[in-house]
Amino acid sequence: MNQTKLDRKVLSILEKKIKLIHTEKGAIYLVGPIRLPVNLYGETVIFQWYSWLNSEEVSEDYERIIDKLSSQNLAELQQSSVLVYGDFELNEDALIRMHSICHTGDIFGSKRCDCGYQLKQSMKMIQEHGTGALFYLANHEGRGIGLFSKAMAYVLQENDYDTVEANVNLGFVDDSRNYSDAIKVLKALRTKPVTLITNNPKKLQALKESGMLVSGRTPIWGDISEFNEKYLQTKIQRSGHLKDEGTCPNE
Numbered sequence: 001m002n003q004t005k006l007d008r009k010v011l012s013i014l015e016k017k018i019k020l021i022h023t024e025k026g027a028i029y030l031v032g033p034i035r036l037p038v039n040l041y042g043e044t045v046i047f048q049w050y051s052w053l054n055s056e057e058v059s060e061d062y063e064r065i066i067d068k069l070s071s072q073n074l075a076e077l078q079q080s081s082v083l084v085y086g087d088f089e090l091n092e093d094a095l096i097r098m099h100s101i102c103h104t105g106d107i108f109g110s111k112r113c114d115c116g117y118q119l120k121q122s123m124k125m126i127q128e129h130g131t132g133a134l135f136y137l138a139n140h141e142g143r144g145i146g147l148f149s150k151a152m153a154y155v156l157q158e159n160d161y162d163t164v165e166a167n168v169n170l171g172f173v174d175d176s177r178n179y180s181d182a183i184k185v186l187k188a189l190r191t192k193p194v195t196l197i198t199n200n201p202k203k204l205q206a207l208k209e210s211g212m213l214v215s216g217r218t219p220i221w222g223d224i225s226e227f228n229e230k231y232l233q234t235k236i237q238r239s240g241h242l243k244d245e246g247t248c249p250n251e
C-alpha cells in the first residue's frame with residue numbers, strides 16, 4: 001500500500017492544514033479545519049472539523065508523518081476530533097463541550113445513558129451561542145475502560161451493580177478519563193476565555209488547572225427516562241456530579 005514518494009502537490013496541500021502541538025510524551029498532529037455541514041435537528045449547520053493524532057515522534061517534517069500513515073493501522077486505534085463553530089479564535093465568549101465517546105449512546109441512541117442526547121444538545125447550544133467547540137474524545141469509552149469492558153460492566157449493571165461498583169469490580173478505577181490532550185488542542189485553537197458545558201466538576205477542575213481561562217459553567221440536562229434514572233442518580237450520589245434546579249444531571 002505504501003507509495004514510494006509523496007506527491008509534492010499533495011504535501012503542499014496538507015502541510016498548510018497540519019499543526020504540531022508538543023506534549024509530555026511527544027506530539028499531537030492536528031489536521032484541519034475541514035468544512036463539515038452537519039444535520040442538526042433537521043437543519044444544516046456548518047461546523048469546522050479537526051482531528052488529531054498522538055505520536056512519540058516530534059517532527060515538523062510532515063512528509064515523514066504522512067508517509068507513515070498507511071502502515072500504522074490507525075483504524076485499529078481511535079483518534080479524537082473537535083467540531084468548531086463560529087470565529088473560535090477571536091470571539092470573546094465561547095462554549096466548550098468535552099464529550100466522551102459513547103458507542104451505545106451516540107451511535108445506537110441507547111437510552112441506558114444520556115450521551116446521545118447530550119452530544120446533539122451541546123452542538124445545538126454551541127450553535128445558538130454563536131461560538132464554541134465540541135471535543136469528541138475517542139479514548140473515553142465507558143469512562144475510559146473501553147467498549148468491551150463497558151459491555152462487561154453493563155452485564156454487572158443488569159445484576160444490580162451500579163455504574164461505579166461495576167467498574168471497580170472489573171478492576172478499574174471509577175473514572176480514568178484524562179483531558180490533557182483535548183486541553184492542549186483547545187489552547188492551540190483559542191487563548192480567550194471559555195464557558196464549559198458540564199455537570200461534572202472534575203472536567204471544570206481539569207480545565208482550570210491547565211491554566212485555561214474559564215469564565216464559568218453551563219449545565220446540561222434532559223432525556224431522563226425509566227432506563228437511565230438509576231444511572232443518573234449514581235452520577236450525583238457516587239461520582240460527585242452537581243445537581244442543579246432539582247433535575248438529574250447527565251454525562
Ligand SMILES: [Zn+2]
Nearest residue numbers: 102105113115
Ligand atoms: Zn453513554
